[in-house]
Amino acid sequence: MNPTSAPAGIPSPVYEAIHLKKEYDAGQVQALRGISFKVNAGEFVAITGPSGCGKSTLLQMLGALDRPASGTLNYRGQSLPDVADPSAYRAHEIGFIFQAFHLLPTCTAVENVQIPMFEGKLGMKQRRERAVDLLKQVGLGHRLDHYPGKLSGGERQRVAIARSLANSPTVLLADEPTGNLDSTNATHVLDLLVRLHEEQKMTLIMVTHDMDIARMAGRTILMKDGLLVSDSLNQPVSSLNSPAATA
Numbered sequence: 001m002n003p004t005s006a007p008a009g010i011p012s013p014v015y016e017a018i019h020l021k022k023e024y025d026a027g028q029v030q031a032l033r034g035i036s037f038k039v040n041a042g043e044f045v046a047i048t049g050p051s052g053c054g055k056s057t058l059l060q061m062l063g064a065l066d067r068p069a070s071g072t073l074n075y076r077g078q079s080l081p082d083v084a085d086p087s088a089y090r091a092h093e094i095g096f097i098f099q100a101f102h103l104l105p106t107c108t109a110v111e112n113v114q115i116p117m118f119e120g121k122l123g124m125k126q127r128r129e130r131a132v133d134l135l136k137q138v139g140l141g142h143r144l145d146h147y148p149g150k151l152s153g154g155e156r157q158r159v160a161i162a163r164s165l166a167n168s169p170t171v172l173l174a175d176e177p178t179g180n181l182d183s184t185n186a187t188h189v190l191d192l193l194v195r196l197h198e199e200q201k202m203t204l205i206m207v208t209h210d211m212d213i214a215r216m217a218g219r220t221i222l223m224k225d226g227l228l229v230s231d232s233l234n235q236p237v238s239s240l241n242s243p244a245a246t247a
């Protein structure tokens with residue numbers, strides 16, 4: 001994509017959504033009923049709210065996995081629903097992390113991480129080297145040749161996070177990334193996401209129904225019944241282990 005840039009000193013929105021709507025079942029389900037917000041480069045935003053309020057629907061739109069019925073959704077100044085090549089956008093601009101990991105069970109950790117790289121120009125040796133490097137970054141240098149079935153849930157999610165970084169995305173979109181994990185593994189995965197966001201200045205947008213997890217973000221968007229009910233900055237919290245998160 002060919003991003004537009006904001007004048008110096010003005011934060012440039014990565015995403016700008018204006019009155020987004022989405023219906024299912026010929027209008028019987030109104031999943032999004034007019035959502036507007038901006039996300040600036042390098043922000044960590046949590047999207048939270050009760051089950052069925054439209055969080056995943058919204059994240060899927062940001063990931064160009066779905067299209068709004070109406071409204072405007074821009075990614076770095078370009079209309080996302082109208083992007084010429086959504087698969088290139090998904091492969092190179094964003095990394096997606098799912099609750100259920102979505103690893104290929106017949107591929108090892110290092111093979112799973114290489115999968116998104118097949119769209120790029122790296123040769124076989126470079127792909128493997130990059131995958132090894134990414135697995136080391138997520139603390140799995142000792143599990144390179146393990147199959148997903150031989151890894152713990154937390155390790156599987158860390159492989160999925162390494163895979164999401166394969167093509168150096170601008171944005172990480174995480175949908176309940178700790179939803180299938182026990183509290184210890186959840187803490188490790190969240191700390192890893194925070195570290196990636198802080199060290200690599202990555203924009204991180206995370207859907208969670210858990211308010212304690214949402215508070216780890218710099219900002220929380222609260223949804224209800226397909227509407228945005230609040231959009232507020234959070235007090236700094238670096239980990240679920242911190243007193244503020246466990247109080």
Ligand SMILES: Nc1ncnc2c1ncn2[C@@H]1O[C@H](COP(=O)(O)OP(=O)(O)OP(=O)(O)O)[C@@H](O)[C@H]1O
Binds near residue numbers: 030031054057
């Ligand atoms: N493909 C679909 N067809 C019909 N209705 C759908 C579809 N996907 C989602 N919905 C409905 O749209 C609404 C919003 O769903 P969504 O999955 O976005 O909510 P959510 O906030 O992510 O929920 P949860 O926290 O339970 O995952 C819900 O009422 C859901 O039943």
